[in-house]
Amino acid sequence: MLRLLGAAIVLAAVASCSNIDRKHGYVPEDTDLEQIVVGVDSKDTVAELVGTPTASGVLDTSGWYYVASKFRVYGIREQREVDRQVVAISFAEDGTVENVERFGLEDGNVIAISRRVTDSNIKGVGFLRQLFGSIGNFAADQLVN
Numbered sequence: 001m002l003r004l005l006g007a008a009i010v011l012a013a014v015a016s017c018s019n020i021d022r023k024h025g026y027v028p029e030d031t032d033l034e035q036i037v038v039g040v041d042s043k044d045t046v047a048e049l050v051g052t053p054t055a056s057g058v059l060d061t062s063g064w065y066y067v068a069s070k071f072r073v074y075g076i077r078e079q080r081e082v083d084r085q086v087v088a089i090s091f092a093e094d095g096t097v098e099n100v101e102r103f104g105l106e107d108g109n110v111i112a113i114s115r116r117v118t119d120s121n122i123k124g125v126g127f128l129r130q131l132f133g134s135i136g137n138f139a140a141d142q143l144v145n
Contacts, residue, residue, distance in 0.1 A: 018074075018075075019072050019073065019074050020072070020073045021070060021071070021072050021073075021082075022070070022071045022072075022073070022079070023068065023069070023070050023071075024068065024069050024070075024071070025066070025067045025068035025069055026051065026066060026067075026068055027066045027067065027068040027085040027086070027087050027102075028050035028051065028066060028087060030102075032049060032050045033050065033087065033100055033102075035049050035050075036049060036050070036089070036097055036100055037097070038096075038097050038098065038099065038100065039092075039096055039097065039098075040096060040097070041096065041097045042091075042095050042096055042097070043064070043091060043095060046064070046089060046097060050066070053065055053066055053089075062090055062091055063088055063089065063090040063091065064088070064089045064091075065086060065087070065088050065089075066086070066087040066089075067084070067085070067086050068084070068085050069081055069083065069084045069085075070082050070083040070084070081105065082105075083104070083105055084104065084105040085102065085103070085104060085105075086102070086103040086104075087100070087101070087102050087103075088100075088101045088102075088103065089101075
């Protein structure tokens with residue numbers, strides 16, 4: 001019985017250390033992208049050939065972006081992005097395809113979209129020093145209008 005319990009613990013420990021891959025998003029295959037003819041195809045024909053995009057241009061509709069990421073998790077560690085593919089299809093003013101590009105994780109830069117850290121103006125000053133530091137820092141004319 002003790003051997004069986006020990007074997008189960010070892011098996012559980014080995015299984016928890018295995019990696020788990022998760023995929024998010026959609027990127028068209030190269031064979032599908034080869035069907036797009038630059039200067040001829042429009043947004044409608046691109047949507048028929050490869051599907052609708054994951055995202056489009058923020059300020060205008062000059063581009064469609066297909067994004068897919070692969071994340072790997074080892075046990076209880078934080079997940080890590082191991083692969084990212086971005087396909088950018090840009091359109092000319094007349095609505096035809098202008099360019100088709102593929103980018104990988106190695107082409108990207110880390111950009112902080114938002115920071116959730118507030119810098120403190122008070123550095124190296126403890127709570128009690130802040131509390132008692134204001135005692136006596138007022139003048140009599142502040143008490144009387």
